[in-house]
Amino acid sequence: MSNFLTSSIGKKFIMSISGLFLMMFIVVHLGINLLLIFDDSGELFNLGANFMATNPAIRIMEPLLALGFIVHILWSLIVSFQNMKARPTGYNQSKNSSNWASRNMLVLGCLIFVFLVMHIYNFFYIIKFEYQNLLEVDIDGEIMHDSYSLVAGLFKTSVTYCILYVVGAILLGLHLGHGFWSSFQTIGFANKLWLKRLQVIGQIYAIVVTVGFAIIPLYFLIKF
Amino acid sequence: MDKTINLTLKIWRQNGPKEKGRFETYQVSDISTDSSFLEMMDILNEQLVNENKEPIAFDHDCREGICGMCSLFINGRPHGPDEEITTCQLHMRKFKDGETITIEPWRAAAFPIIKDLIVDRQAFDKIIASGGYVSVNTGGVPDANAIPIAKPAADEAMDAASCIGCGACVAACKNSSAMLFVSAKVSQLALLPQGKVEAKRRAKAMVATMDELGFGGCTNTGACEVECPKSISIAHISRLNREFLRSRLSE
Ligand code: SF4
Ligand code: FES
Numbered sequence: 001m002s003n004f005l006t007s008s009i010g011k012k013f014i015m016s017i018s019g020l021f022l023m024m025f026i027v028v029h030l031g032i033n034l035l036l037i038f039d040d041s042g043e044l045f046n047l048g049a050n051f052m053a054t055n056p057a058i059r060i061m062e063p064l065l066a067l068g069f070i071v072h073i074l075w076s077l078i079v080s081f082q083n084m085k086a087r088p089t090g091y092n093q094s095k096n097s098s099n100w101a102s103r104n105m106l107v108l109g110c111l112i113f114v115f116l117v118m119h120i121y122n123f124f125y126i127i128k129f130e131y132q133n134l135l136e137v138d139i140d141g142e143i144m145h146d147s148y149s150l151v152a153g154l155f156k157t158s159v160t161y162c163i164l165y166v167v168g169a170i171l172l173g174l175h176l177g178h179g180f181w182s183s184f185q186t187i188g189f190a191n192k193l194w195l196k197r198l199q200v201i202g203q204i205y206a207i208v209v210t211v212g213f214a215i216i217p218l219y220f221l222i223k224f
Numbered sequence: 225m226d227k228t229i230n231l232t233l234k235i236w237r238q239n240g241p242k243e244k245g246r247f248e249t250y251q252v253s254d255i256s257t258d259s260s261f262l263e264m265m266d267i268l269n270e271q272l273v274n275e276n277k278e279p280i281a282f283d284h285d286c287r288e289g290i291c292g293m294c295s296l297f298i299n300g301r302p303h304g305p306d307e308e309i310t311t312c313q314l315h316m317r318k319f320k321d322g323e324t325i326t327i328e329p330w331r332a333a334a335f336p337i338i339k340d341l342i343v344d345r346q347a348f349d350k351i352i353a354s355g356g357y358v359s360v361n362t363g364g365v366p367d368a369n370a371i372p373i374a375k376p377a378a379d380e381a382m383d384a385a386s387c388i389g390c391g392a393c394v395a396a397c398k399n400s401s402a403m404l405f406v407s408a409k410v411s412q413l414a415l416l417p418q419g420k421v422e423a424k425r426r427a428k429a430m431v432a433t434m435d436e437l438g439f440g441g442c443t444n445t446g447a448c449e450v451e452c453p454k455s456i457s458i459a460h461i462s463r464l465n466r467e468f469l470r471s472r473l474s475e
Contacts, residue, residue, distance in 0.1 A: 004472045008401075008441035009431055009465055079441055083399035086333050086440030092236075092247065093326045095300035098445035103398055105443065182444040185458070188466025192459040 009186075011079050016186035018072040019179050023205075025065055026172075030212045037219045042148025043139055049147040050139075053127070073113065080106045101178045108175040115168035122154060122161070123147075155220035162217035173210030180205050228254045229321040233268065235280060236328045238337050241344075245337070247326075257317040261304060262287060262294065264316055281340040287312040289453065292388030295395070296341060297328040302392035302451045310390060310453045330391055332400035333438040347437040348389050348405060355429035356409040358418050377415045384411035386454040393448035393456070399440030404448035406430050407464035408456045414467055424474075427467035 004010040032052060035045040052058050101108065126134070127147055135146040155162050180202030184190055190198060230253040238245030252271070255264050262284050269279035285293035294311040298304035304314045319325060327341065335343040373381075387408035394402050410427050413419030419426070442461060449458045 003432075007431060007468075007472075008435050008439075009468045010472070012441055012443075012465075013469060079443070083401070083440035083443065086400035086438060087331055087398070088333050089331050091297060091300065091328055091331055092234075093300040093328070094297075096447070097301070097396060097450035098398075098447040102443070102445040178444070185444050185462045186442075186465055188462050188469055190459060190462035192457055195457075195459050195462065 008082075011075060011082075012186045014071060014075050015079060016183040018068050018075070019183045020187075021068045022065075022072060023176065023180065023183070025068070026176075026209055030209060033216055034212060036148065036151060036216055042137075042146065042152065045148045045151070046137055046139060046144055046146060049127075050142070050144040053145075069116075073109070076106060076109055099178070101174045102182075105175065105178060108171055111171050112168070112175055115164070115171065118164065119168070123151060126150060152220055152224075155217045156224045159221065162221045165217040166214045169210045169213035172213065173206040176209055177203055177206035227257045227317075229257060229316065229319060229323075231255060231264075231319065231322070232324040234324060234326045235341070237280070237340050238329075239339065241336055241338060255316055257315070257319075259316050260287070260312065261296075261298070261314040261316060262312050281338075281342045283342050284312055289313045290388060292390040295330050295343065295390060295392070297330060297395055299326055302330070302395040303390075303453050308453055308455055310388070313453075330395035332391075332394050334400065334402070335391060335394065343391075345389070345391050347439070348391065348402070350437060351402065351406060351430050351433045352409060354433040355422065355426040356413070357422075358413060359421060360418075371417050373416060381412050381415040384408045384415070384456065384460055387412075387452075387456050388454060390453060392451050392453060394439065396447040396451035397440065397442075398445060398447065399443060401442045401448075402434050402439040403442035403461050403464065404452060404456055404458065406434050407458075407460035410464045410467055411460040414463060423467065424471045427464060428471045431464075431468050 005014070032045075032048045035048045036042075038044060096103065127145065127150070131145055135149055136143055137146045137148075155165070181190070181195070181198035184198050185195065230251070233250045233252060234247050235250060236245055237248045250268055250272075252264060252268050255267065259267075262282075265280065265282060272279045283293050283295050285291045287294070289310045289312060292310075295302070296304070296311045298311065298314070303309060303311045305318050306314055329337050329341045330343045330345075332343075334347045335345055338344050385408075387405060389405065391402075391405070393404035394400050397404075410430060413426065414423055444458070444461075446458055449456065
């Protein structure tokens with residue numbers, strides 16, 4: 001087992017599994033976040049956020065999610081470093097026969113990481129550690145933090161943040177456009193037919209994620 | 225019909241494995257567009273010999289696209305600008321009069337340069353030796369129809385077996401990964417009943433050797449499939465991953 005994890009395919013396997021896990025998280029995250037634009041009173045989103053913050057299953061997932069991110073990032077650095085070593089001298093002239101995103105997953109990943117840090121600082125950090133500054137709302141007799149006004153407030157007041165979040169969504173989409181089918185390819189779940197199918201499904205998934213996330217700041221920017 | 229072109233060639237020269245290499249520029253004139261790329265190289269070498277200069281070392285053998293010996297990174301692409309052919313099958317009609325052609329060797333830590341445009345591809349032989357074979361009993365010739373093989377499996381194994389081991393996949397890959405080559409060599413046996421005996425050991429051993437020899441890992445960019453003269457599909461890479469994971473996880 002030990003040299004499984006150090007083998008080239010073993011390392012990719014870890015990238016793939018952690019990536020698949022993070023992609024599932026993205027779907028859930030997007031689902032909850034879209035509640036932001038379906039109810040301007042904020043009640044739906046607050047209920048969703050409150051459920052996520054108090055549900056025991058989600059509490060267990062939280063550290064796992066953090067672990068997923070850490071593993072995905074650390075392993076990507078190891079894999080990239082070793083791959084760079086495999087070509088000490090480059091070409092003088094070279095035409096690319098692969099697509100841009102597939103060659104620049106590390107760059108995209110680094111940019112998404114920067115976005116992630118900002119994103120955590122904007123919302124998660126405040127909800128988790130500075131909740132005393134948050135407003136409170138009463139929904140059906142239950143007192144909860146008004147996460148809606150925290151998120152909506154940021155997007156209503158700052159065009160810069162709106163743009164940054166749209167850019168973040170696009171970067172994520174590019175990363176997933178390659179990452180989705182790639183993760184299935186790596187765990188061996190592909191043949192000539194499924195390769196094409198997975199690539200199409202991956203593109204659709206990436207577009208849905210990008211549009212879904214980008215629409216939220218744009219909604220607040222345009223509507224308010 | 226006979227059209228001729230004049231060309232400037234920018235070629236990588238390196239006297240030996242440890243020496244420092246450099247680009248040198250040469251002129252060739254009146255090259256027939258009907259000639260092959262390697263014939264053009266022969267003409268250039270003839271010219272150099274006549275000038276008492278060292279001819280350019282490059283690999284070639286069959287010159288009909290079946291042996292996998294020729295290489296060359298031509299104008300930024302392994303096996304040059306045409307699709308699904310080897311360098312020896314490349315025609316000069318693919319180039320324009322007055323064009324500058326850049327010719328480089330394969331670049332990979334696992335393929336060290338021997339001289340000029342020749343690289344050492346023995347790493348591929350070592351990978352094959354570590355598992356790319358089947359064991360057969362000695363004796364009489366077995367009956368051709370004794371082991372039935374489904375047509376789709378036979379076709380796919382045949383496709384995989386068309387890999388000529390040229391190394392263009394490694395040369396094209398930004399990670400210098402040999403996964404397309406290894407996957408073809410694993411696939412051609414994994415799909416057939418004859419290959420089942422060593423199936424468990426094969427993928428594991430060949431991947432271990434591949435890693436050891438300094439090839440990079442696969443990041444699924446797909447450049448190999450595009451540049452492979454035999455159009456080996458990256459679907460074989462998924463099969464290799466499957467074979468490898470199956471044998472490792474069942475340990
Ligand atoms: S897979 Fe294609 S490019 Fe790679 S060695 Fe075989 S024939 Fe050459
Ligand atoms: S010389 Fe044999 S394949 Fe080109």
